[in-house]
Amino acid sequence: EPEVTQTPSHQVTQMGQEVILRCVPISNHLYFYWYRQILGQKVEFLVSFYNNEISEKSEIFDDQFSVERPDGSNFTLKIRSTKLEDSAMYFCASSFGGLTGYTFGSGTRLTVV
């Protein structure tokens, strides 16, 4: 069964550093998403991406965040200058169209120290 792959599984970074979280969506999927889950809290939508542009973003997704699909297979989330409160589990998801085939990756645990 096709999977959404996220790397690394765990990343530790110093406050103020830039971090890039990587995702390889399912190959024929067209829609891509990032979510985050702060420990003990709910899963929160960050951003959706289609046709090489952001479709929708949440209030959390401020200027510190950016997404990119640099090479047709990877989908990245960049946090420009990390804060302690960015520590969370970040989930990537992809779908063929809207909710069709919606699949989550196993997540990257980001720890900002």
Place this chain on the structure above:
Amino acid sequence: AQRVTQPEKLLSVFKGAPVELKCNYSYSGSPELFWYVQYSRQRLQLLLRHISRESIKGFTADLNKGETSFHLKKPFAQEEDSAMYYCALSATDSWGKLQFGAGTQVVVTP
């Protein structure tokens, strides 16, 4: 704005007992509703989607528009059902964005 409420943070049941996880939502339109399950730090997996009206792993959920609820039920809990369960909503005007509830941790004891 949409909201998904799961009032129980933790549900502890004995093996073989019925289990019901509550989910209420608020949304002015016609939502699509889902239940996701997360086993012990694994990825989020789709358990049920209300439009498919299936039963997966013995779980069922019925959308009650009058009560704006989408409760998840299983008549006989198994130990392997121990997991985190999330109710999620997708609004008709938000293509693919999922709004999650806070989740309910289910612990099934033998």
